[in-house]
Amino acid sequence: MVQQAEKTATKGGRPRIHESADELRHAHYLMVMIRRFEEKAFEMYTRAKIGGYCHLNIGEEAAVVGAVMPMRENDWIISYYREHGHILARGTEPAAVMAELYGRETGVAGGRGGSMHLFDAERRFLGGYGIVGGQMPLAIGTGLSSKYRQTDEVTLCFTADGATNIGSFHESMNMIGLWKLPVVMYLVNNQYGMGTAVARASAITDLWRKADGYGIPSERVDGMDFFAVKRAMEQARERAARGDGPSLVESNTYRYRGHSVADAGRSYRTAEEIQEWRERDPIGQFEKVVLEAGLLSEDDFHENELAADRVVGEAVEFADQSPQPALDTLYEHLYVADS
Amino acid sequence: MPELTYREALREALREEMQRDDRVILMGEEVGSFGGSYKVSQGLVEEFGDRRIIDTPIAEEGIIGAGIGAAMTGLRPVCEIMTINFLLVGIDQLVNNAAKIPYMFNGHARVPLVVRTPSGAGHQLSCQHSQVLEVWCAYVPGMYVVAPGTPADAKGMLKTAIRDDNPILFVENVLLYNESGEVPAGEHLVPLGQAVVRRKGSDVTLVTYSRMVGVTLQAAERLAGDGIDAEVVDLRSLRPLDIETVLGSVRKTNRAAFVEEGWRSYGVGAEIAAQIQELAFDDLDHPVERIAGKEVPLPYATNLEAAATPSVDGIVERVTGMVEGRRPVAASA
Numbered sequence: 001m002v003q004q005a006e007k008t009a010t011k012g013g014r015p016r017i018h019e020s021a022d023e024l025r026h027a028h029y030l031m032v033m034i035r036r037f038e039e040k041a042f043e044m045y046t047r048a049k050i051g052g053y054c055h056l057n058i059g060e061e062a063a064v065v066g067a068v069m070p071m072r073e074n075d076w077i078i079s080y081y082r083e084h085g086h087i088l089a090r091g092t093e094p095a096a097v098m099a100e101l102y103g104r105e106t107g108v109a110g111g112r113g114g115s116m117h118l119f120d121a122e123r124r125f126l127g128g129y130g131i132v133g134g135q136m137p138l139a140i141g142t143g144l145s146s147k148y149r150q151t152d153e154v155t156l157c158f159t160a161d162g163a164t165n166i167g168s169f170h171e172s173m174n175m176i177g178l179w180k181l182p183v184v185m186y187l188v189n190n191q192y193g194m195g196t197a198v199a200r201a202s203a204i205t206d207l208w209r210k211a212d213g214y215g216i217p218s219e220r221v222d223g224m225d226f227f228a229v230k231r232a233m234e235q236a237r238e239r240a241a242r243g244d245g246p247s248l249v250e251s252n253t254y255r256y257r258g259h260s261v262a263d264a265g266r267s268y269r270t271a272e273e274i275q276e277w278r279e280r281d282p283i284g285q286f287e288k289v290v291l292e293a294g295l296l297s298e299d300d301f302h303e304n305e306l307a308a309d310r311v312v313g314e315a316v317e318f319a320d321q322s323p324q325p326a327l328d329t330l331y332e333h334l335y336v337a338d339s
Numbered sequence: 340m341p342e343l344t345y346r347e348a349l350r351e352a353l354r355e356e357m358q359r360d361d362r363v364i365l366m367g368e369e370v371g372s373f374g375g376s377y378k379v380s381q382g383l384v385e386e387f388g389d390r391r392i393i394d395t396p397i398a399e400e401g402i403i404g405a406g407i408g409a410a411m412t413g414l415r416p417v418c419e420i421m422t423i424n425f426l427l428v429g430i431d432q433l434v435n436n437a438a439k440i441p442y443m444f445n446g447h448a449r450v451p452l453v454v455r456t457p458s459g460a461g462h463q464l465s466c467q468h469s470q471v472l473e474v475w476c477a478y479v480p481g482m483y484v485v486a487p488g489t490p491a492d493a494k495g496m497l498k499t500a501i502r503d504d505n506p507i508l509f510v511e512n513v514l515l516y517n518e519s520g521e522v523p524a525g526e527h528l529v530p531l532g533q534a535v536v537r538r539k540g541s542d543v544t545l546v547t548y549s550r551m552v553g554v555t556l557q558a559a560e561r562l563a564g565d566g567i568d569a570e571v572v573d574l575r576s577l578r579p580l581d582i583e584t585v586l587g588s589v590r591k592t593n594r595a596a597f598v599e600e601g602w603r604s605y606g607v608g609a610e611i612a613a614q615i616q617e618l619a620f621d622d623l624d625h626p627v628e629r630i631a632g633k634e635v636p637l638p639y640a641t642n643l644e645a646a647a648t649p650s651v652d653g654i655v656e657r658v659t660g661m662v663e664g665r666r667p668v669a670a671s672a
Contacts (some may be wrong), residue, residue: 076412110445119444126411127444131435137404138436144405145412148364148390168431171401178396333446334481336504 015231021295023271024220027069028290028301031061031283032309034085037094041084041101045261049320050101053130054115054261057085060190062282065089066187066229070237071156076142078135079158081116082188082255086158087128094118098315104322111325111332132193133163133251136172136185143181154240155183156233162193164207170214173248177214180245184249185216185234187250188223194259195268208250216246223253224280227289253282253301341524347518348490349379349455353417353496355385355526360415363501366393367419367455368495369400376421379517399429407437407506410452417500420456423472423510430475437506438481451504453497456484456509459550459600460648469624469644471601473510477577477610484577485531486510488552490520492575495529509614512550526574532579536588540570543658544588545600546611548574551649553570555598558654565655567662577607582614589619594661596628600652603631604670628667630657 019027038056045054057064060082068089071077079086087097092108100107101115109119109128117128126142129135139157146153163169164187176183189207191198199205211218217239221228229251236247254277258265265274290296340607343351354515357363365380371394375379384392395402399420406418420426426433437450460469477484483505487493493511500507537552538559548554552573570588574581590596595615597608615627633647 001641021599078408109443109447112445113443117443119447121447126408126448127440129436131431134404134431134435137401137432138408138411140401140405141408141410141414143408143413144393145409145414148409149413166402168404171396171398172397172404175398175401175405333442335483336441336449 006054015227017227017293017295024290025300027065028283028286028296029304029307030065030089031226031286031326033094033306033311034064034088036062036170036282036308036312037088037315038084040097040316042257042261044101044316050115051103052242053081053116054101055259056255056257056261057082057083059254059256059277060085060188060223062226062229062250062286063223065186067227067233067251069230070234071154073124074151074153075124075237076146076153076155077144077158078139078155079125079128080132080135080160080163081128081130082119082160083128083158084115086122087118090120090123090125092123092125094311094315095318097208099319099322102322103324104319105325106318106322119232125166130321133159133166133168135159136163136168139183139185140172140181143183144179146182152241153182154237155181157183157185158188159185159200160193161187161189161196161207162196162201164210165202166231173211173214173216176246177216182240182243183246184233184240185211185248186233186248187248188253189250190253190255192259192268197268208248210212211248216248218248218250220250220252223251223284224277224282226282226286340521342384342519343438343490343494343522344516345490345493345511345518345520346377346379348494348522349367349497349511350381350383352385352494352501352523353380354386356385356498356501357391362413362415363417364391364393364409364414365417365419366405368395368397368421368585369631370394375419377513379516380419380589387562391596395657399425400432402633403429403432404436406452406454407440407450410450410506411448413439415451417453417455417501420454421522422468422513423456423458424468426454426456426472433476433482433508438479442481450506452506453496453500453509453572454507457513457516459512459630460637460644461513463641463644465639471632471635473508473598474601474605474607477607481506481508483485483531483579484510485575486549486577487575488515488549488573490518491522491527491577492529495577496531499528499531506610510549515550518553520646532581534550534572534574534576534577534581534584536570536584537573538569538571540568540592541660542568542592543594543596543599543656544546544570544572544585545596545654546572546574546585546593548577548607551598551600554649554651554657555654556650558658560562561651561655562658566627568659569658580610582618585615586619589615590622593624595623596658596661598628598630598649600649602634603629604634606631625661625664626667628661630654632672
């Protein structure tokens with residue numbers, strides 16, 4: 001019988017910090033770099049260097065980094081299309097990610113996938129999917145595979161508020177719960193599915209409670225609070241790794257920008273609401289906490305900002321100078337030949 | 340040579356491949372102690388255990404997605420979809436994930452997945468359980484669609500499909516499961532993407548696949564009695580498509596018809612006819628014809644069902660007309 005974990009919404013009480021200064025510095029760097037990267041992606045999109053769809057994680061930095069950091073090297077990560085921050089948090093080189101957004105052959109997917117289809121086999125980042133909810137059934141398989149091969153691998157499956165209403169959520173949650181698979185279903189609730197507020201799309205707004213229907217323990221955390229996210233995800237990961245099955249963590253966060261670069265995000269949200277969330281900025285909160293705890297300094301922050309600027313600038317240069325894929329590679333990797 | 344049913348041939352293939360490679364698992368509805376809805380997997384859970392023969396909930400999107408995720412992370416899953424009618428529930432996973440992952444991730448991932456499913460009508464299974472939909476998947480670059488028409492091919496092609504690293508829709512047939520035929524024992528492998536001439540002839544090429552192979556061969560015997568010598572080509576594979584074998588036959592006979600159980604408009608025959616007239620135009624004495632299921636959902640009443648399905652009589656009548664130079668008429672509705 002699966003025990004239901006106590007479900008509490010975190011109220012902002014600070015968990016004890018167990019991370020070293022180095023780990024905190026790295027977490028801060030990742031969040032700052034992701035924000036810089038996304039802001040640069042926006043700029044480059046308006047300059048037509050990036051085309052198609054471009055969905056940004058600005059505002060979600062703690063929700064992203066806090067979730068990815070606890071994952072080990074042998075864990076699998078499955079994501080959706082708002083994923084630049086996800087793969088960057090995993091450690092993939094920003095230059096290769098930017099090159100993919102630019103559609104160049106040096107991109108993580110050779111320019112075939114673009115923004116929504118990032119991949120890093122070495123880091124077990126399995127994509128990058130454009131159909132809402134289409135990535136979740138894959139987590140049934142990776143969980144099944146991890147268990148079958150008798151490993152302690154865990155799957156981190158990103159999903160989001162809008163996707164909790166589509167059929168694949170229910171099939172996936174049921175099979176993951178039924179088979180007690182080592183999956184952490186990480187539900188990024190950024191309050192809107194495109195232009196539709198959660199309350200207008202979902203019969204219940206406490207999305208974490210949907211896990212009850214599948215016997216999966218769940219909780220909601222403050223997704224603007226790096227430490228709240230990380231603690232919840234450490235525990236969820238540990239639970240799965242020791243064979244106690246899946247969990248769902250709903251992470252309450254916000255995207256400052258629109259659904260994609262093409263959406264200003266103002267026709268369905270008020271300026272006041274956006275400002276309210278900005279006042280809870282994840283990077284600002286993190287800095288305040290670690291400063292007060294005497295673990296990092298303003299100099300550390302500044303160093304990270306400079307490093308992030310440099311890395312993102314180099315990424316843009318690299319992408320800009322990379323060639324597009326050769327035309328004669330159009331049919332490559334369509335099939336595996338002579339397997 | 341041993342005689343096996345199509346069902347037994349599939350089971351033998353599954354057993355041999357599972358014995359050979361521990362990464363091969365079978366998952367689907369009722370594949371375990373029920374033995375499979377069409378009894379293909381009967382006995383397998385007793386032999387391999389429920390770790391490798393996995394009963395799933397009724398969740399086709401979950402089943403296929405699970406197969407894809409497992410295939411991406413070291414396993415070689417076989418997913419059984421009870422009938423192709425139910426494939427639609429999970430077709431997003433097959434088309435948008437399985438067929439796209441290797442390409443859009445630039446070869447950094449593979450999906451060595453086989454999705455097995457029977458297509459075609461049974462007896463009075465009615466409109467929603469009698470469809471022939473594999474052409475929808477044959478349309479999609481990035482996956483293979485194969486359809487054995489004999490027990491020997493069922494075994495040989497399933498073994499090959501399981502060893503292949505591409506995502507493959509393996510199309511069986513509801514009414515073929517009971518058909519018997521000679522099946523080589525042991526390591527019998529049939530390559531995918533290769534058509535085969537089932538009956539040599541000189542007057543007309545009849546191209547077909549799956550259950551219609553047997554029906555067309557029967558029609559060819561009747562036609563032979565009427566002095567019409569038909570060559571019957573079994574495609575065996577829709578993608579990759581072996582058009583060369585078809586063209587070689589048409590260049591010899593100068594007349595061709597495609598026989599399929601599914602609907603005519605936008606069916607498999609549409610593709611074959613297009614390719615024949617593109618690539619062997621000057622060898623044709625007559626338009627390429629399509630003999631197909633009537634363009635209605637397949638109804639329940641036995642007489643309506645029979646009338647809507649290609650029959651030996653129907654094929655004989657159409658082919659006789661072709662040889663007599665009667666031009667085809669437009670598709671109805």
